[in-house]
Amino acid sequence: MSEIIDRPLHDDEKPAASRLRIVDCDVHPSLHSTDDLNEFLPKRWQQHLREYGSHLRTPYLFTTPYPRSSPLIARRDAWPPTGGPPGSDLAFMQKQHLDPLDVEFGILQVLDLFIFSQQNLEFGAAIQRAINDWQLAFWSHRDPRLKASILVGQDGIDLAIAEIERCAKIGEYIQINVSPRANEPLGRRRYWPIYERAQALDLPLGIHVGGYGGHAPTGGGWPSYYVEEHQSNAHTIAAQLASLVIEGVLERFPKLKIVFIEGGFGWIPSAVWRMDQHFARFRSEVPHLKRKPSEYVREHFWFTTQPIDEPDEARHLRSLIEWVGIDRLLFSSDYPHWDFDDPRFAIKTPLTEAERKKIFSTNARAVYKF
Amino acid sequence: MTRHIVARTTEIPPGGNKVVDIAGRDIVVFHVNGEFFALLNRCPHEGAPLEKAACVARLTSPEPGIYQRSRVGEMLRCPWHGWEFDMRNGQSWFDPKRVKIRSYPVAVERGDELQKGPYVAETFPVHVEDSYVIVEV
Ligand code: FES
Numbered sequence: 206m207s208e209i210i211d212r213p214l215h216d217d218e219k220p221a222a223s224r225l226r227i228v229d230c231d232v233h234p235s236l237h238s239t240d241d242l243n244e245f246l247p248k249r250w251q252q253h254l255r256e257y258g259s260h261l262r263t264p265y266l267f268t269t270p271y272p273r274s275s276p277l278i279a280r281r282d283a284w285p286p287t288g289g290p291p292g293s294d295l296a297f298m299q300k301q302h303l304d305p306l307d308v309e310f311g312i313l314q315v316l317d318l319f320i321f322s323q324q325n326l327e328f329g330a331a332i333q334r335a336i337n338d339w340q341l342a343f344w345s346h347r348d349p350r351l352k353a354s355i356l357v358g359q360d361g362i363d364l365a366i367a368e369i370e371r372c373a374k375i376g377e378y379i380q381i382n383v384s385p386r387a388n389e390p391l392g393r394r395r396y397w398p399i400y401e402r403a404q405a406l407d408l409p410l411g412i413h414v415g416g417y418g419g420h421a422p423t424g425g426g427w428p429s430y431y432v433e434e435h436q437s438n439a440h441t442i443a444a445q446l447a448s449l450v451i452e453g454v455l456e457r458f459p460k461l462k463i464v465f466i467e468g469g470f471g472w473i474p475s476a477v478w479r480m481d482q483h484f485a486r487f488r489s490e491v492p493h494l495k496r497k498p499s500e501y502v503r504e505h506f507w508f509t510t511q512p513i514d515e516p517d518e519a520r521h522l523r524s525l526i527e528w529v530g531i532d533r534l535l536f537s538s539d540y541p542h543w544d545f546d547d548p549r550f551a552i553k554t555p556l557t558e559a560e561r562k563k564i565f566s567t568n569a570r571a572v573y574k575f
Numbered sequence: 576m577t578r579h580i581v582a583r584t585t586e587i588p589p590g591g592n593k594v595v596d597i598a599g600r601d602i603v604v605f606h607v608n609g610e611f612f613a614l615l616n617r618c619p620h621e622g623a624p625l626e627k628a629a630c631v632a633r634l635t636s637p638e639p640g641i642y643q644r645s646r647v648g649e650m651l652r653c654p655w656h657g658w659e660f661d662m663r664n665g666q667s668w669f670d671p672k673r674v675k676i677r678s679y680p681v682a683v684e685r686g687d688e689l690q691k692g693p694y695v696a697e698t699f700p701v702h703v704e705d706s707y708v709i710v711e712v
Pocket of ligand 1: 618619620621622623653654655656657658
């Protein structure tokens with residue numbers, strides 16, 4: 206798994222010398238404070254945020270139910286020297302991440318305020334709208350490498366559709382983000398209007414793990430520890446993959462593209478093998494599916510790499526990548542979070558130049574049309 | 576191995592560190608409780624800069640509810656994924672045989688001894704009255 210890196214760096218490991226310009230599909234910007242949103246948030250909701258805070262189904266205000274591994278789940282070296290939380294200072298993000306690692310495009314994934322998990326749907330929609338505007342004004346317009354996503358809460362479906370339409374007119378957003386932990390599994394028909402818009406606008410659906418819906422994060426109940434909860438990201442995504450496939454979303458929306466972000470990919474081969482096996486046996490239960498589940502997965506879904514699995518034997522990772530498909534993987538770093546992956550060292554198995562190019566750049570460029 | 580003068584002892588406060596470039600290697604020198612340790616400034620996992628590591632203690636628990644802290648400040652916790660290493664020899668706490676940070680011998684010597692040489696960093700002004708940290712690479 207590891208070796209002592211007891212040598213001067215090779216040229217292509219040196220910052221900014223990587224010949225391959227990369228697309229990083231998971232970069233987390235942060236608010237300095239909620240005041241950043243004031244210019245985008247109507248007075249009524251500013252006051253609401255000040256007086257009532259977030260409406261989350263979690264026990265404590267402004268924190269998470271599990272103590273995370275580091276403050277604000279951040280790399281210790283990612284706190285900007287100018288103050289403010291990690292990810293809040295564009296100049297520092299450029300200097301520490303975008304420039305030295307040669308990031309050609311970085312896709313913003315906003316987790317602030319747990320905006321997907323807001324229970325007051327109108328308040329949630331107001332914050333989502335403000336964050337969507339803030340992504341452009343504070344990030345994309347200041348550094349065109351950084352691409353914004355349209356964040357919507359799918360449980361307020363009419364509000365979500367209105368926001369998608371508003372942002373689509375602006376024309377600068379590259380995907381539609383929804384929560385993996387909504388009130389019902391993602392394949393349910395109540396959410397289909399969002400998929401209809403995504404297909405019509407030719408925008409991928411981005412689903413970043415995390416957040417707290419009304420359910421325990423695992424099917425088995427509430428975990429006791431952060432390390433246990435962290436596993437639940439993969440379970441949740443696996444459940445959502447099955448829901449989207451089996452409920453027939455891809456039959457109904459044959460051009461829909463779906464990107465799962467930060468859910469890992471080690472679990473995908475067995476999930477797909479099992480779905481195919483059951484499909485062969487219980488086909489008559491789901492006659493709306495015309496093809497094997499694996500075919501929908503191979504055509505409609507992409508998966509970001511981080512947090513990448515690190516088996517003891519490098520060749521096992523290689524097999525995993527082949528089973529999932531080189532074409533399905535999109536590099537992501539998760540900057541500035543503690544479990545950040547460095548593009549130069551994260552994938553600990555040999556890849557050919559052509560394969561590296563796909564995972565680090567061209568797959569994402571094709572999905573997002575850069 | 577060549578000996579390099581890398582700092583005056585007073586330059587690195589207790590609990591602090593200094594990063595030096597020796598023959599193209601980024602090396603970080605820590606000062607802990609009056610002792611100095613030199614390690615490659617790169618985590619063997621994904622290369623995080625160890626100058627930003629947390630200097631923590633060894634924490635053991637013989638039974639639930641009883642905790643013991645020892646070797647305060649001598650364990651490094653990587654600033655990214657939190658792998659822990661022993662600053663004295665670079666060994667990782669979880670897999671000491673396979674995973675370690677390269678470490679380098681360190682000595683502290685007085686200026687009057689140093690003036691006899693031979694040392695590589697000749698341009699480093701050495702004063703008889705000070706003490707210096709020497710790293711062998
Ligand atoms: S880079 Fe140090 S633990 Fe990962």
